[in-house]
Amino acid sequence: MGAITANPWLTCFPDAREYKVRNLWGVEDDVFCAGKESTFEFIENVLEEVIPLFPSEYVHIGGDECPKDRWKVCPNCQKRIKEEGLKDEHELQSYVIRRAEKMLAKHGKKLIGWDEILEGGLAPSATVMSWRGEDGGIQSANMGHDVIMTPGSGGLYIDHYQGDPKIEPVAIGGYAPLEKTYSYNPIPEAIDSAKRHHIKGAQTNLWAEYLYTADIMQYRAFPREIALAEAVWTPLEKKNFKDFTRRLDNAYVRLDKHGANYHIPLPEQPLPEVAANAKPEERTASLSFIAFTDKADLTLTTTRPIRIVYTTDGSEPTAKSATYTRPLSIDKSQVIKVASALPSGKLSPVRAITFEKQTFSPAIDPKDLKPGLKTKTAVGHYYRASDLATTTEWTEGVALKPEDLKPDKVKNHMDEIQPKAVVGEGYIKIPADGVYVFSTDLDQMWLDGELFIDNSGETPKFSRHDKSRALKAGWHKVCLIFIGAVRGGFPTYWDGCAVAFRNIKDGKFTNVTADMLAH
Structure with a gap:
């Protein structure tokens, strides 16, 4: 997107809008126009400038996450598809990859790309990195192409959580504990025995969206990098996770000598009841x-x-x-x-x-109730709920359920929407006497007039401040606050904004529904 911002002519529709570098995570719909010859001249110029900087025989060109929406309606792209006898936009992407491969070959370089480069046909000498599961790697190896296995499903995306998300530093999601990484088999049985030499190895991926410090980067990398090394260097029949963890204690001492940070499993609390087949x-x-x-x-x-x-x-x-x-x-x-x-x-x-x-917090008996929470919305840039203290201009409304507090969803840029903060006030109906655990990615939840859950200033993609309270059955005062902001690259407009609850004796959360709210 940086290249398009500086050179809008690279897109299918240069005058469609003002192009800007994204200020939040996600995939951009506006991509290079594959129908313009000037696009390929630009790519070749960049490669010719970059190639001398790196001695490796390989150049990773990416090739993933390329939406086809613009190409489908672009006259130049459709003309290219027709002239080259291509079937569709997926084959158009493969056409781009093949041309990039030829550019690299002129300089004695080989192409590596993510498994999306399989779509529409694979360039002759391409090496595939299989990240969307193993299927792409299996298919490529059986076709005679070299492969590097790196599936997120195999524990090789080490930006994923390695412990309970409720207590670990915020991450993109997923779950890749040490044993999952260690247990990965880089050569699936589905690969023909005569083609297994095409598996060149495996790699972990540590994406930087949630790496706010070097300490967090190392915390995610180690010891899972050590587990990967043994996963690819050790024959499957000789793997022994128990022995690996014994030897890992010595590796920790070595990491300490290098001043490296690393993950030590945190004490976690298991749910009281889970299904037998629960992950x-x-x-x-x-x-x-x-x-x-x-x-x-x-x-x-x-x-x-x-x-x-x-x-x-x-x-x-x-x-x-x-x-x-x-x-x-x-x-x-x-x-x-x-x-x-x-x-x-x-x-x-x-x-x-x-x-x-605690003693049970008593229920109240409000009169003349109406459905949903009464809301007030403030337009403006806010970062925390405390920023609302001096706000005087509000627009009133009603939210039937917590998810309705969230305004329009932002896709590419914050300036596409009007920034807002929304406060919802009213009552929540508790079904029976009990101790209840609540969880939400909203900025704040007030219960019975007290601040209960506070996610202020955090990247609240996953709630890490769940809390419990003893409550009598019936109506209780509740206030929910949504702050529209971008925190660490993640817009709160992408949050679900649900409020989930469970009896502390149970293991399953249930979302608060419209029939539980009134004002």
Whole structure:
């Protein structure tokens, strides 16, 4: 998009709009025009300038995430398809890739591209990186093309979570714990035995959308990079994850000597009830604030066997603190701090888990209720809910459910929409007496007049501030706040803005529905 911003003539429709570099994540519909010969002159000029800078025989040209919407209605692209005898826009993409391959060949270079370059036919000497699962790699190898396996489904996207998303640093999503990366087999059985030599190896991908510091980058990379090395260098029959983790403790010491940051599994809380076929990432939903009325238990687990230490007096745990061996029984308000401890004595980040003994918050009996929450909307650029304190101009309305608080969805640029903040106030109906856990990616949730969940200033793609409260059945005051902003490249307009809840004894969240809200 940077090239198009500087050179709009590269697009199918240069005068369609003012092109700008994206200020948020996502895929751009406006791509290079494949029907103009000037586009290929530009590509060749760039390659000729870049190639001398890199000694490798390979050049990765990408070739992925190329929407075809503009090409379908572009006269130049349609003319190219007709003149070249191409079947459709997918074959047009392959035409572009083949021309790029010839440009590289003139300089003695070979082309690598993502598995989308298979669409419409593969360039003769192309090497394929299979990221959308293994099918592209299997197909390419069986066709006689070299392949690098890198499927996100195989634990090789290490920008994915490696522990419970409720307590790990925010990530793009997914779930790739250490054992999943280690267990990956880079040579699927579906590849013909005579073609398996075309699998050149495997690689992990660490995309930078949510890498806000070098520490976070290393935290995601290690030790999964070590697991990948063993995954591709060790025969499948000799893999042993238990032995690998034993040796990993020594590798951690080496990483310490290099001053590298790395992931140590955090103590997590498993859900009380999960389906037998639940995925590993569906079995935990850690809480840092736990309400109870009589007694509570604290059960802890980790993504791989590791010692857990804890304190009950509010002090910071050390390697010499008590070792967790069984669930802890809680009968009074207190803060329990937990961490995982390596044999070297190094600890994971400490988790502070607050237990609060509560009486049931009483329900109220409001009169003349109407459906939904009463809303007020403020137009303007806001970053936190506290920024609304001085706002005087509001537009009133009604939101039937929490998701309705979200204004128009932004696609490419924030200037495509009018920035807004929306506050929804009213009542929420609790179905029965109980302790309930709530989760939302909205900026704030107020319950019974108190700030309950606060995601202020965070990238709230995934809620990391779930909280519980003891509530009587019936109506309770609620206030929900949506702030339209871009945080760390992620627009809150992409959030679902739902409010989910579950009884603390249950494992399944349910979204708050319209019949539970009134004003």
